[in-house]
Amino acid sequence: MKQIEPSYKTTISLPLMQPQITATNAIVPLQPQPDNLNSRWEHLLTVVQHINQMAIELEAKMLELKTIASKINSQLNSLNENDKQSVVICQYSPVSVPVVQQKPDQTFMLITRKIDLFRAEREAAQLAQQLRQRNHKKKATAKRYKKIRH
Numbered sequence: 126m127k128q129i130e131p132s133y134k135t136t137i138s139l140p141l142m143q144p145q146i147t148a149t150n151a152i153v154p155l156q157p158q159p160d161n162l163n164s165r166w167e168h169l170l171t172v173v174q175h176i177n178q179m180a181i182e183l184e185a186k187m188l189e190l191k192t193i194a195s196k197i198n199s200q201l202n203s204l205n206e207n208d209k210q211s212v213v214i215c216q217y218s219p220v221s222v223p224v225v226q227q228k229p230d231q232t233f234m235l236i237t238r239k240i241d242l243f244r245a246e247r248e249a250a251q252l253a254q255q256l257r258q259r260n261h262k263k264k265a266t267a268k269r270y271k272k273i274r275h
Contacts, residue, residue: 173225173233180222184240187220191242217242 194215201212221237228234 169233173227176223176225176235180224180238183222187240187242188245190215191217 197214198212201214205212219239220242221239224236224238226234226236
């Protein structure tokens with residue numbers, strides 16, 4: 126009977142495969158693809174629009190914050206009318222939001238736009254002043270007209 130040698134004692138010799146290097150394996154310099162450039166440009170425009178939309182929404186939320194804080198201040202101050210000191214729960218400093226502008230040469234510029242939190246109050250005060258002046262003129266004209274008739 127023939128004896129079988131254990132497999133761990135036998136060695137198998139395989140011919141080594143040398144890696145083949147061809148010109149197709151070389152690194153090709155990056156060149157912009159026209160379709161890829163268009164899609165990236167569209168993506169850039171989308172991001173610009175998103176940033177500007179977020180700036181609009183952020184400004185609206187800041188104005189909403191101011192409105193709510195003013196209402197709370199009014200309520201607290203009416204409850205504490207005995208106190209000579211008025212309550213202020215929110216203070217404001219000049220603020221701005223980032224926006225993206227496109228320049229005439231089609232390049233983009235990231236800038237900040239100032240937010241005027243007190244514009245509504247100024248416009249209301251200006252309108253009230255104009256109405257008072259208009260009312261005063263009407264009264265003066267009516268008095269002159271009355272004097273002339275008598």
